[in-house]
Amino acid sequence: MKALKLMTAALALVIGGQASAASNQEIITHVSYNVITATYVELAQATVSLKQAVDIFVQNPNEATLAQAQNAWRGARMPWEASEAFLFGPVDSLGIDPMLDTWPLNRLDLDAVLASGRTITPEMIRSLGTNLQGFHTIEYLLFGDGVHSNTKPISAFTAKQFEYLSSTAQVEMEHAAALAYAWTNRWNPEDASSPGYSAILAQPGWNNQFYTSEAAVLEELVKGMMAIADEVANGKIADPLGGDINSANMALVESPFSWNSLNDFTFNIRSIYSVYTGTYRTSQGPGVKALVERHDPQLAQQIEQHILGCMQLIQAIRPAGGGDFGQAIFTPDGRQRAQQAIQALNQLHAVLEQQVLPLVDK
Amino acid sequence: MKKSTLLLAIQLFFSGAAMAAPAIDMDYVNAVMSGGDTTVIFKRESIQAFRNPAANLSEEEVRRHMAGDALFERNFSDDPGRFDHGLGPVYNNTNCNACHAKDGRGALPVLPIGQEKVLLRQNEAVFLRISIEDGLKKVKSAANHWGAPVPVPGFSDQLFHLGSYGLREDLEGAGQAQVWMSFEKSSFTYPDGSTVELRKPIFTVTSPYDQYFDSVTGQMRSRLFEKDVKMGPRMGTPMIGLGLLEAIKESDIRALAARDLSAEGVHGQVNMVFDIQKSMAGDAYPVSMGRFGLKNNTPTVFHQSLGALRGDIGVTNYAFPDESIAGTALYDKFMASRPPLPEPQAAKEVADDLVFYSRTLAVPSRRNVENPVVIRGANLFHQTSCTSCHHPSFVTGPHEISAFANQKIYPFTDMLLHDMGPGLADGRQDFDATGNQWKTRPLWGMGQTQTINPRAGFLHDGRARTLEEAILWHGGEAEYSKTKFTQLPKDDRIALIQFIRSL
Numbered sequence: 001m002k003a004l005k006l007m008t009a010a011l012a013l014v015i016g017g018q019a020s021a022a023s024n025q026e027i028i029t030h031v032s033y034n035v036i037t038a039t040y041v042e043l044a045q046a047t048v049s050l051k052q053a054v055d056i057f058v059q060n061p062n063e064a065t066l067a068q069a070q071n072a073w074r075g076a077r078m079p080w081e082a083s084e085a086f087l088f089g090p091v092d093s094l095g096i097d098p099m100l101d102t103w104p105l106n107r108l109d110l111d112a113v114l115a116s117g118r119t120i121t122p123e124m125i126r127s128l129g130t131n132l133q134g135f136h137t138i139e140y141l142l143f144g145d146g147v148h149s150n151t152k153p154i155s156a157f158t159a160k161q162f163e164y165l166s167s168t169a170q171v172e173m174e175h176a177a178a179l180a181y182a183w184t185n186r187w188n189p190e191d192a193s194s195p196g197y198s199a200i201l202a203q204p205g206w207n208n209q210f211y212t213s214e215a216a217v218l219e220e221l222v223k224g225m226m227a228i229a230d231e232v233a234n235g236k237i238a239d240p241l242g243g244d245i246n247s248a249n250m251a252l253v254e255s256p257f258s259w260n261s262l263n264d265f266t267f268n269i270r271s272i273y274s275v276y277t278g279t280y281r282t283s284q285g286p287g288v289k290a291l292v293e294r295h296d297p298q299l300a301q302q303i304e305q306h307i308l309g310c311m312q313l314i315q316a317i318r319p320a321g322g323g324d325f326g327q328a329i330f331t332p333d334g335r336q337r338a339q340q341a342i343q344a345l346n347q348l349h350a351v352l353e354q355q356v357l358p359l360v361d362k
Numbered sequence: 363m364k365k366s367t368l369l370l371a372i373q374l375f376f377s378g379a380a381m382a383a384p385a386i387d388m389d390y391v392n393a394v395m396s397g398g399d400t401t402v403i404f405k406r407e408s409i410q411a412f413r414n415p416a417a418n419l420s421e422e423e424v425r426r427h428m429a430g431d432a433l434f435e436r437n438f439s440d441d442p443g444r445f446d447h448g449l450g451p452v453y454n455n456t457n458c459n460a461c462h463a464k465d466g467r468g469a470l471p472v473l474p475i476g477q478e479k480v481l482l483r484q485n486e487a488v489f490l491r492i493s494i495e496d497g498l499k500k501v502k503s504a505a506n507h508w509g510a511p512v513p514v515p516g517f518s519d520q521l522f523h524l525g526s527y528g529l530r531e532d533l534e535g536a537g538q539a540q541v542w543m544s545f546e547k548s549s550f551t552y553p554d555g556s557t558v559e560l561r562k563p564i565f566t567v568t569s570p571y572d573q574y575f576d577s578v579t580g581q582m583r584s585r586l587f588e589k590d591v592k593m594g595p596r597m598g599t600p601m602i603g604l605g606l607l608e609a610i611k612e613s614d615i616r617a618l619a620a621r622d623l624s625a626e627g628v629h630g631q632v633n634m635v636f637d638i639q640k641s642m643a644g645d646a647y648p649v650s651m652g653r654f655g656l657k658n659n660t661p662t663v664f665h666q667s668l669g670a671l672r673g674d675i676g677v678t679n680y681a682f683p684d685e686s687i688a689g690t691a692l693y694d695k696f697m698a699s700r701p702p703l704p705e706p707q708a709a710k711e712v713a714d715d716l717v718f719y720s721r722t723l724a725v726p727s728r729r730n731v732e733n734p735v736v737i738r739g740a741n742l743f744h745q746t747s748c749t750s751c752h753h754p755s756f757v758t759g760p761h762e763i764s765a766f767a768n769q770k771i772y773p774f775t776d777m778l779l780h781d782m783g784p785g786l787a788d789g790r791q792d793f794d795a796t797g798n799q800w801k802t803r804p805l806w807g808m809g810q811t812q813t814i815n816p817r818a819g820f821l822h823d824g825r826a827r828t829l830e831e832a833i834l835w836h837g838g839e840a841e842y843s844k845t846k847f848t849q850l851p852k853d854d855r856i857a858l859i860q861f862i863r864s865l
Contacts, residue, residue, distance in 0.1 A: 088409040088813075089816060090816070092464065092815055092816075093463075093469060093815050093816040093817035093818070094472065094817070095484075095485045095486075098437075098456075098460060098484070098485045099484070103437065104437060104439055104441070104444055106439050106440060106441050106449075107441050107443060108439075108440055108441035108442065108443070109440065109441070109526060109527035109528075112527045112528050113527055113534075116528075118534070124534055126483060127483060127533070127534045127535040127536070128484075128527065128534060128535045129456060129484055129524070129527075129535060130437075130456060130484045130485055131439060131456055132527070187816060188816070188817065189472050189474055189475070190472060190473055190474070197816070209812060209816075210407060210812060210813045210816060211406075211407055211813065212406070212407060212730065212863075213406060215405070215406055216406035216407045216408070216813075219405070219406050220409065220410075220813075223408055223409075223410045224409075234428075235432065249445065251445050252445075
């Protein structure tokens with residue numbers, strides 16, 4: 001059965017060249033296996049690399065091994081941020097999202113743990129709050145407080161921080177592995193007969209517990225794209241921006257320590273691009289674009305360009321003199337560029353809602 | 363419609379005792395707009411189904427809703443460097459969304475295959491209510507907090523399994539105690555021979571902060587382990603349509619309580635509970651009809667939401683300015699080593715925006731209404747008397763938010779308490795509710811619940827993995843309907859469940 005599903009997925013990949021002829025089922029199959037599941041598999045691999053890089057750094061701390069660990073953090077951040085257009089299924093039901101990505105970090109308690117002199121182990125991390133583990137805890141420990149720079153001198157690392165880093169990277173890796181396993185093999189860890197969630201998403205129908213029709217899955221995909229476009233525009237960018245320069249708030253900026261915010265946002269929109277075009281890494285096949293193409297090839301192309309344009313506008317917020325989003329929001333021209341990105345993202349949201357969503361019914 | 367009316371007539375004829383009951387409006391079979399004009403149209407299933415503001419709010423009201431939305435998802439922190447600090451020192455979760463995933467229902471912790479029990483850690487959607495009882499009902503008075511459950515001395519009326527770092531020197535991250543979950547399994551056999559495995563979560567408590575070794579008995583002792591302590595699990599419930607439930611006329615609910623459904627063994631009861639808003643206004647008898655909480659133990663969304671903000675997350679606010687565990691040894695010891703925090707921790711605007719958000723989440727429209735199986739199931743729903751408690755519709759009365767006033771709504775609840783039998787009982791009194799009674803859960807949105815959260819569990823403790831399991835747990839006053847359901851042919855049972863999935 002599994003082999004058959006993989007064959008189907010591979011077939012979808014082959015016919016990707018003639019995406020305009022793809023059926024709704026082919027879109028769903030390709031996106032389920034080759035975009036969503038592939039993203040989570042990459043996340044699992046990237047967190048293994050992160051754990052390895054952290055351990056190499058901890059065993060032999062120097063500038064080169066620190067840089068490798070920091071790069072591994074950025075590398076793991078990519079597939080995670082590139083999954084935010086499809087935050088449905090196991091990422092929620094297994095409670096994995098908050099384990100990986102709770103913001104803000106609780107620095108008060110983190111300092112208390114580090115000062116306590118207790119042995120820090122993965123088991124201990126599991127007993128601590130979601131706001132004391134995951135990406136942002138690792139980020140803070142690897143990059144420093146992000147106020148004046150996003151680099152931390154080797155001399156600032158303590159033995160306790162090494163313990164914490166290694167342990168929390170271990171727990172992060174385990175959660176990412178559980179998420180990938182839930183999509184590839186078994187969505188419900190308590191039920192040995194449950195399939196991977198990819199199979200659930202790829203086989204909608206009256207007997208499917210979660211999606212009774214192909215149209216339901218397509219709607220979920222389109223609404224997922226809309227949700228993250230809105231979240232980046234009106235949450236992640238607009239909240240820290242505030243109403244004016246005096247109400248800009250650094251405390252609301254996500255990923256402020258590594259100065260990775262703009263890359264985070266860009267990869268969020270990359271997840272829209274993946275679902276829309278059916279492109280993920282080297283994999284190509286029909287995405288939601290194929291649905292639009294059936295009705296209006298020109299519109300299909302315009303939307304793809306619009307998505308790419310949003311990514312460019314987000315990158316353009318980066319201050320010329322260095323820094324990232326957290327610095328840009330305190331400059332008039334940075335704020336203006338941020339407003340342009342917000343506007344483009346809101347337009348994308350409107351196009352998806354008004355012009356793509358209705359096509360699900362046609 | 364004609365068929366529906368006919369079925370109703372047959373039902374009335376055979377039940378005999380339904381004369382005093384307000385007639386069931388069978389238009390629910392075809393109704394699509396479950397929340398009247400507030401309904402957001404969802405043609406299909408989606409994880410976004412519970413996340414929208416009511417469709418008929420004004421622009422200004424939508425703006426307030428969105429402000430509350432951001433707060434609902436935000437993680438509170440006990441870090442004074444954070445703008446939204448206030449978490450703890452004890453809590454069950456760090457944000458609202460954690461128990462109400464995407465504004466929907468929570469799930470029990472994962473118990474991996476081959477493992478006997480699991481420790482409740484971070485991000486669980488379940489906690490334990492606790493209280494002490496001497497078994498006697500008391501007249502409501504200020505002295506007994508108008509009939510409220512009596513908190514366990516040294517604890518609260520809620521067991522907090524999480525705590526700020528340093529609260530427990532012996533256990534990192536733990537709150538007042540550790541809580542473990544295991545399952546008790548059983549099986550139900552239909553008259554037609556088919557079986558369904560059922561499971562009930564069993565919670566055990568270890569390492570309470572006050573425990574000590576009793577050298578006389580040779581056992582660990584704690585106030586929590588005394589015989590008069592009652593505990594009952596509670597699962598996060600969906601957030602949709604709460605403003606509409608608030609707008610149902612009290613007289614309509616009382617009329618349902620006055621029905622004579624004794625032939626079915628059904629006796630709906632009102633819970634009269636403490637009302638924080640009346641108390642804040644200086645009312646000498648601050649008691650109102652309960653509408654929210656699994657035992658109808660709070661009267662308003664304001665009371666329920668701000669109680670949960672202080673209780674579940676430990677964020678004090680202007681309605682509940684004291685920490686849940688203020689005055690306990692655990693609290694005093696912890697605070698002795700920390701600078702005092704500003705009280706209350708949530709600004710009035712934050713609290714009000716959270717309440718506004720909680721009142722204004724839309725109910726999604728029904729789906730697959732024209733499917734013949736769904737239509738058959740809808741009629742079976744009445745034939746098996748499910749409608750006696752899951753009362754299909756109301757027309758709302760006036761409401762502070764005008765969007766909720768005068769709406770024909772289909773919540774499928776009578777808003778009343780019912781004895782649900784020993785299988786579901788938690789043994790805890792809550793104002794007028796006995797240990798066997800639970801509020802009839804609204805069924806609107808049921809068909810979206812497990813798309814939103816695939817592991818979402820039904821019933822007060824999330825034990826039921828499927829709607830079928832949930833039905834089979836019905837006992838007590840629901841025994842009559844459950845028996846009728848179990849005697850249906852399998853196709854009819856499936857049709858009835860497909861109807862609930864259409865909601």
